[in-house]
Amino acid sequence: EMSYFYTFNEGLWWLMEEKSINLDQWVLVQDLVRPWASSVAKSLVLIDSNLVDEETILDAGVDEKPSKRKGGARAIMDLTPPKIYVAEILDTCGTIEGKYIEKDSAGRIHISGTVAGRAFVQGKATTAEGSHAVITDLIRSVVSRWEMHCDSLVEEEPPNPKGPVVHEPPRRVFLEGGGLPVSLCDYLFPGDTVADACSSAKDLLDMIVHEENVDDTLETLSDVSVLLDTGADGLEYVDESGLESTFAEKDATCSFTAVALAIAVATVGIGISYLTLQGSKSLT
Template identity: 50%
Template sequence: MVQGGVMGRVVVADDALQDRLTAQAKAGTFQIGLIIGQNTREKDIIVHLAPTPVPDEGDLSSEDEEVMPSSREELSKNKYPDSLPKVVEGTVSQHARQVVRMLPGGLDIIGVYVVTPQADFTSSSSQSKLRLILGATHKTTSRILLETAESKTEKVILHVCTQSFKIVCKTLDLSPTETSTQENGDLKFQRGGSKWQQLSYAYNINLNFWLPKDKPSQSLYKTILTLIKPWAKSVTQSLILINSENPEDEDLLDSSVEEKPTKKKGGNRGLMELVPPKAYKVEILDPCTTLVSSSGLNDMAGSIRLSGTLAGLAFLHNKATVGEARAAVLLDLVRSVVSRWEMHCDSLVEEPPSHLIGPIIHEPPRRVFLEGGGLPVSLCDYLFPGDSCGDACQSAKELLSLKIRKEHVDDSQETLADASEVMCSADISVDGPEELESQGISREGPCSSTQLLLILAVAAVGVGVSFVSLQGSQGLT
């Protein structure tokens, strides 16, 4: 049962989600989770509900602990809360941090849902906690964009009462200029959900970064993010071709979009048929601007090169404009690069410092795409060397509560690279760092491999890669 009120912003979802929420309410157990969907100008579209799992002691990154130092102690209890005030906001924000990596362009975490009694949801302590949870989640998911796009501050809240089984939709604007009052949302369930359009692309990346000596206290994670930001801002100025054409931003992506849903015979409701998304090929032609400072080698402690070809996807609603499509593609690209760097730094925390001198190749995770699970869109995951498609299925189960079969994991878009081939093409040597410096940041021509590679190199004689590894072992601080 959906409870109405004064009509507010329209929120649409598939009927299957209504059945799932009602079943959870009838079970009578508390649950909180993330709402995955898409914000449009006219409405918000809910695609999936991902319940926040029971946290493990090691779930929080060092970055989150810096903001919430008491969270690890609370997480160590390893118990699922039974009411809203007992939820640790760091648990939900860390879940959001992992889930947002699995989303293609166009999709985001647009809110949270709570299954709990009415009295628990409406208490003042619960409402304060809910705002803290939404604020922490918004901050976490916005950070990965590197200030290249604005994350919408108006969030969706779904409350499912375990006593009346009613589903209430609210919206809350987290902007500091807005009041903290929740507004009624106009929740509509429809069979078959929404129709989607798919955009796919491949992007050749070849970035060289010099590591400065003057920031010894800053972690490798933050140092590289600082260096990636100029590239991220530059790539947002790219020319985006769609099916080899350059339409105006105001044009509809699909000019033949139908206004009315397709109806099946014998049905008494409008049924949106589950048809495959209309597919588009995208080319990203970014400006070849040199973003690296030409300061001397004496100011540098090491260098890092990111090289390879990235595969990406974005999904848009059926009435999306070309401008929305371009923004979704660029968001996916930036989010993909930052996600891999975050995961790479997480993996370095457990590795001992290296004492080798000379270039070292690290392979950050490659992207795979997940289909099925009853969703109309594809999701993604990242696999390190040695990981299998089964690991991606396990991640989908744990983080999204989705059952994905191994044969529905597409791991062919990005493949493992040949390390010796990349070393030859990298053109990095201890004796010739000046050549690297003169290259700046280059994106000319396709890469010989289809896997993003991170090359940790020597910047000057006597300064080894051990410095870089040692910095990385400090974690995301």
């Protein structure tokens, strides 16, 4: 198990020429999130705070084959709990490639929060494979949750909103149970509870998960009251907690897309898949 946290703090500019594009269009991901994804894909990943050679086996002491029951039948219950490694993602902080073009913007989307993730790989995986699983899980999570949140806004379009608008995309929770040696994940929108995650596991996977086996503490809700603590001039401020809040500098006359997404401050997290396994034939 590759466990990690990633602090997300990105400001994305919404161009004036794109202000009329619908929220459910793929261009949102391509134009706004893709540059970040390309950058984070080049990040350095530390394993347990150490820079390990890419060809090093994560767990050299693991058995080649999982244990079998008497008579040769293999069962999920025979699998031992995975060894846990802590991955740290270090951004490259390199320069942005390409030419700089000056364009007018209609608004700014500010996404901030902490992403929690768990990626699973086979025991004989190398550190390079483990690092790749972590980065893939992170990118898939942010992109998928971005799409999920945009879809949720299409039917909730308020008339001509003004000023800063704070949105909270779904946060990730982890489920354990059913004899699996790995964690499953689900996403809870504001207002959902761990009971909803248990219900989803039952409906989608026919798996019974008790509420006490759902970890919803890794990604927490934002303090909206702090984020909206602005001054009279409507500019950016950094509060005592260190969270940066962005506010419009002038009254907006553009469409909902430009204004409603002028700020999206939220706890961001990880993909829509319930399980990430890399090369584990025994669980396929």
